[in-house]
Amino acid sequence: MRFITAKKDYHNDQRKATQNSCILNLLAIQTEICYPFLCTNNYWKGDMQEDVFLTELRASLSYPSEERLDKGAVAVIECIQEIPCNPCETACRFKAIIVGEPITNLPRLIGDRCRGCGECISACPGLAIFIVDKAYTSDKATVSMPYEYYPLPEVGSIVDALDRNGRKVCDARIVRVSNPPGNNKTAVVTAAVKKEFSDLVRNIRLIS
Numbered sequence: 001m002r003f004i005t006a007k008k009d010y011h012n013d014q015r016k017a018t019q020n021s022c023i024l025n026l027l028a029i030q031t032e033i034c035y036p037f038l039c040t041n042n043y044w045k046g047d048m049q050e051d052v053f054l055t056e057l058r059a060s061l062s063y064p065s066e067e068r069l070d071k072g073a074v075a076v077i078e079c080i081q082e083i084p085c086n087p088c089e090t091a092c093r094f095k096a097i098i099v100g101e102p103i104t105n106l107p108r109l110i111g112d113r114c115r116g117c118g119e120c121i122s123a124c125p126g127l128a129i130f131i132v133d134k135a136y137t138s139d140k141a142t143v144s145m146p147y148e149y150y151p152l153p154e155v156g157s158i159v160d161a162l163d164r165n166g167r168k169v170c171d172a173r174i175v176r177v178s179n180p181p182g183n184n185k186t187a188v189v190t191a192a193v194k195k196e197f198s199d200l201v202r203n204i205r206l207i208s
């Protein structure tokens, strides 16, 4: 559902921004289906977009500094839509996330307050919050992510680590799976990956 919304929003934005003639934009909005192999936009073809998105994210107030990332587990908030939403703010008892007024503000992370506890992950209806721990081992980092598929991965299993566009980045080992009733069916899965991939990996796929 997250990808469908993202696609729809993307095509809406594109249509408004360019008033272009791509009929697939309109089709995508009406049908909620994206046509990556026909579309004239490059977003779903994946070229350069990951870099562009990451650059924008890093420049935002919701992305921790490199210095804070190096210190260990910290929230990475990838919320880029100005929507009326703030459960992340109320979920954080350390007051590390500020939305404030108006409620359409993008969330701001105060990295020094964040303990990397992960409470905010399942609280976010947009599935937009991750915890990255670059201090996991000397060469591995962990990425904790919301996960709403079944079956859940098993701790110790090897899975495909995927980027934001669903492309495989590398192998990952599952080190933790948490799905308490209070998470309202949004499990939190933690995967260990090579440290250099921790900014890219945002999803996993089970290997059958």
Ligand code: SF4
Residues within 6 Å of the ligand: 074, 075, 091, 092, 093, 094, 095, 096, 097, 113, 114, 115, 116, 117, 118, 119, 120, 121, 131
């Ligand atoms: S990881 Fe914990 S401390 Fe950090 S922002 Fe989320 S809820 Fe707050």
Ligand code: SF4
Residues within 6 Å of the ligand: 077, 078, 079, 085, 086, 087, 088, 089, 099, 107, 123, 124, 125, 126, 127, 128, 129
């Ligand atoms: S809860 Fe999630 S979607 Fe809502 S403002 Fe916070 S980060 Fe954005």
